[in-house]
Amino acid sequence: MKTKELGIGLLGFGTAGAGVVEGLQRNGALLAERLGVKLVLRKIADLDLDTDRGVTVERALLTRDAEAVVRDPNVDVVVELIGGTGMAKKFVLEALKLGKPVVTANKKLLAEYGTEIFSASAAAGAPIHFEASVGGGIPVIKALREGLVANHIKSIYGILNGTCNYILTRMEREKLPFDAVLKAAQAAGYAEAEPSLDIDGHDTAHKAIVLASLAYGSTVPLAAAHIEGIRGLAAEDITDALEMGYRIKLLGIVKRGASGVSVRVHPTLVPLQHMLAAVDGVFNAILIEGDLVGQTLYFGRGAGRQATASAVLSDLADVARDRAAGASHPLALPGQASAGLHAQATGAELVRCYLRLALLDKPGMLARVAQLLGAHQISIASVMQKESSIGNHVPVVIVTHEAPEQAFQQALAAIDQLDIVGAPTVRLRIEDFA
Amino acid sequence: MKTKELGIGLLGFGTAGAGVVEGLQRNGALLAERLGVKLVLRKIADLDLDTDRGVTVERALLTRDAEAVVRDPNVDVVVELIGGTGMAKKFVLEALKLGKPVVTANKKLLAEYGTEIFSASAAAGAPIHFEASVGGGIPVIKALREGLVANHIKSIYGILNGTCNYILTRMEREKLPFDAVLKAAQAAGYAEAEPSLDIDGHDTAHKAIVLASLAYGSTVPLAAAHIEGIRGLAAEDITDALEMGYRIKLLGIVKRGASGVSVRVHPTLVPLQHMLAAVDGVFNAILIEGDLVGQTLYFGRGAGRQATASAVLSDLADVARDRAAGASHPLALPGQASAGLHAQATGAELVRCYLRLALLDKPGMLARVAQLLGAHQISIASVMQKESSIGNHVPVVIVTHEAPEQAFQQALAAIDQLDIVGAPTVRLRIEDFA
Numbered sequence: 098m099k100t101k102e103l104g105i106g107l108l109g110f111g112t113a114g115a116g117v118v119e120g121l122q123r124n125g126a127l128l129a130e131r132l133g134v135k136l137v138l139r140k141i142a143d144l145d146l147d148t149d150r151g152v153t154v155e156r157a158l159l160t161r162d163a164e165a166v167v168r169d170p171n172v173d174v175v176v177e178l179i180g181g182t183g184m185a186k187k188f189v190l191e192a193l194k195l196g197k198p199v200v201t202a203n204k205k206l207l208a209e210y211g212t213e214i215f216s217a218s219a220a221a222g223a224p225i226h227f228e229a230s231v232g233g234g235i236p237v238i239k240a241l242r243e244g245l246v247a248n249h250i251k252s253i254y255g256i257l258n259g260t261c262n263y264i265l266t267r268m269e270r271e272k273l274p275f276d277a278v279l280k281a282a283q284a285a286g287y288a289e290a291e292p293s294l295d296i297d298g299h300d301t302a303h304k305a306i307v308l309a310s311l312a313y314g315s316t317v318p319l320a321a322a323h324i325e326g327i328r329g330l331a332a333e334d335i336t337d338a339l340e341m342g343y344r345i346k347l348l349g350i351v352k353r354g355a356s357g358v359s360v361r362v363h364p365t366l367v368p369l370q371h372m373l374a375a376v377d378g379v380f381n382a383i384l385i386e387g388d389l390v391g392q393t394l395y396f397g398r399g400a401g402r403q404a405t406a407s408a409v410l411s412d413l414a415d416v417a418r419d420r421a422a423g424a425s426h427p428l429a430l431p432g433q434a435s436a437g438l439h440a441q442a443t444g445a446e447l448v449r450c451y452l453r454l455a456l457l458d459k460p461g462m463l464a465r466v467a468q469l470l471g472a473h474q475i476s477i478a479s480v481m482q483k484e485s486s487i488g489n490h491v492p493v494v495i496v497t498h499e500a501p502e503q504a505f506q507q508a509l510a511a512i513d514q515l516d517i518v519g520a521p522t523v524r525l526r527i528e529d530f531a
Numbered sequence: 532m533k534t535k536e537l538g539i540g541l542l543g544f545g546t547a548g549a550g551v552v553e554g555l556q557r558n559g560a561l562l563a564e565r566l567g568v569k570l571v572l573r574k575i576a577d578l579d580l581d582t583d584r585g586v587t588v589e590r591a592l593l594t595r596d597a598e599a600v601v602r603d604p605n606v607d608v609v610v611e612l613i614g615g616t617g618m619a620k621k622f623v624l625e626a627l628k629l630g631k632p633v634v635t636a637n638k639k640l641l642a643e644y645g646t647e648i649f650s651a652s653a654a655a656g657a658p659i660h661f662e663a664s665v666g667g668g669i670p671v672i673k674a675l676r677e678g679l680v681a682n683h684i685k686s687i688y689g690i691l692n693g694t695c696n697y698i699l700t701r702m703e704r705e706k707l708p709f710d711a712v713l714k715a716a717q718a719a720g721y722a723e724a725e726p727s728l729d730i731d732g733h734d735t736a737h738k739a740i741v742l743a744s745l746a747y748g749s750t751v752p753l754a755a756a757h758i759e760g761i762r763g764l765a766a767e768d769i770t771d772a773l774e775m776g777y778r779i780k781l782l783g784i785v786k787r788g789a790s791g792v793s794v795r796v797h798p799t800l801v802p803l804q805h806m807l808a809a810v811d812g813v814f815n816a817i818l819i820e821g822d823l824v825g826q827t828l829y830f831g832r833g834a835g836r837q838a839t840a841s842a843v844l845s846d847l848a849d850v851a852r853d854r855a856a857g858a859s860h861p862l863a864l865p866g867q868a869s870a871g872l873h874a875q876a877t878g879a880e881l882v883r884c885y886l887r888l889a890l891l892d893k894p895g896m897l898a899r900v901a902q903l904l905g906a907h908q909i910s911i912a913s914v915m916q917k918e919s920s921i922g923n924h925v926p927v928v929i930v931t932h933e934a935p936e937q938a939f940q941q942a943l944a945a946i947d948q949l950d951i952v953g954a955p956t957v958r959l960r961i962e963d964f965a
Contacts, residue, residue: 120823123822123823124681124682124683124822124823127681127683128680128681130748130863131748131863132680132863133860133863134860228678233824234679234821234823234824234825235678235824235827236673236674236677236678236679236827239670239673239674239678240670240673240678243670243673243845243849244662244669244670244674244842244845245668245670245845246562246565246566246844246848247554247558247561247562247840247841247844247845248558248841249558249561314564314565370809372809372830375804375806387841388557388558389554389557389668389837389840389841389844390667390668390669390831390832390837390841390842391668391831391832391835391837391838392831392832393668393669393670393829393830393831393832394816394829394831395828395829395830396806396827396828396829396830397824397825397826397827397828398824398825398826398827401825403823403824404824404825407679407681407824408678408824410680410681410823411677411678411679411680411681414677414680414681415677418860418861418862419856419860422853422856422858422859422860423858424856424857424858425856426567426568426852426853426856427852428566428852429565429567
């Protein structure tokens, strides 16, 4: 049998794009053997054609004209690794309109314009693949869409941003403040010069939205997500949480409640014996619970040129198999399935919390706080008071039982008004994964 | 669009079969929505039609004639959940010969007759799916074949047998001997009355062979695998290993070395901080390292009626999509790819070991052992000697650095000849996952 070919047009020759080219050069023969289809790079578009990417490509493959790449009849599939929502969106929609399958790693694009892009894909009968958009090389999109296709998804908890996890790991191990570790991470190339997308939780939210859309069959609007990053996190909270048996992780959390789907991103106390607590450094992990399968977890390198290439190439392999078959029948895309649910307003969901208060160092102070918590139906699970003090105040850590999110908001508003409280109370959420 | 149908013929109405029927009744509508194809149970064959399986099915679906189910023109796909290698093999081959896709959970069949079955599948152009054969509901077969398709696989380490992991977890937590925990596990339904398939490592070996075949593109003969179970494991080894920073797990290990692929199953010391050490009870986990993706890990419930149903139904979903497309182009099956490698003879591979010796309680005894180890180029990493004694002997635990497997065999044969050694030395392997 003559080996078939799949012509690839690559948009974006940055780190991820160069990784795909390198991966193809290195393992293209293996892929051809496994697939019975040869993946052939036909064109690479980038505005910058001069920077050395550490891979050698024929000059004739390179062009600044992305539009021409999309339209090139020898290009069967378009790989979008430009990033962002400007040019990337334009070319993705153009490719789909031409009936060409698209492979992308662009979580921001999918989180912000998922409805438009998924309907363009459905209308044109051209599939869109996005394994590299979440969890780097971990095949979690495939696991969720295909492997767990028979399950109603109950919840998803993900460590989805390697930069944040790297910073949290170093803050804990080296007992350093956030700012110092961020600077070190930037110097080491693990954080961007403009780090907001990562550390303020937006990237995690984009990925959580992509997972939520797949799990529940309708795109969840980004505006409905609750997003907190790790910027304000104090080193002492990491230490105190550890003493109480928890490790702090930035989690993207997707849950289906009675009234809809909620998407939340915030620093979270994870019990030390839980597997997610063992995920350190730049690694990612995603815990998915289905009604049949129970809890499953997927772990691996969440970013990096080779891991991303592994995911992009697996998407190309799926496209290649469809093309070799001469037909495909894709799974329903978000926005099309009638099971679609609207995002739940935060407030009613039950949460457990870690509270760190700065209380005046006098007898009876804790009782006043406990009374106020009780008045909002929040009961206390454990308390830790340290000998250290800041001025006239001592830090007191309280771990609570479960109560509605809004009860905490109201109770803390009242507590922080008390004259015995010396600084705004720090509140972090605890997850027990029950 | 009129929803298409996929007619299912189920062979075997035991625990797994009833789970599939139940899963289909419960989540069939969800599957139809996601797939655009309705999965319809057309026939169920079992010799025992009277036992209550906890699910209600129309009597007309039930038959004792599996042959007729396979031949039924309304049956588009055959699900084999009979188990074993007798009837199961016969019907799987018949279905494939008729060009019907087969879904099976039968690791024993694939490990023992993989070559025959995979070539029958290729010859007939009828795919065989077997997600439920390894890792229960964890979509690890899909991850390995599709998600990591662009990777050369370096190694696979799996906790693949829930019964063994449950026994090891209880032995550690309750400090009980193997026999007592096995009895308790049998009473609780976590171990079979005839437990040998599980506890002697055969089931783990079957699963490791399936993974090895997929990773390296050629079926690995079961006879070439090194298999040790957990039957001989002493409670004190679990405790001593723990004190030295390791937890004992029964691992299936697939590695590619210079001379070929090795498949090994044995109790293994896993560093406590490694994620595999956190996998307790009946859970399974598989660590797969690829050259592009690096280390990835897949975790979940390794057995059970619902988890197995989740995997079988995901295979049926793949079959349904192929059928709806009207064509399919399957991935290369083991035995067909030219990258196939032959199983490596054990002996040359480098291993680290934990040794527990019973040494005469006199000065200079450890020196004699150390000298013998040194003579075989085995160097010592750490030693722990306890105050307890058994008669005139004291237990001494030695953790070594890396040396060839055969050096250990030779050194221990010599050591166990010494008159200062009171009992055969216990040797367990250590993995650092480097």
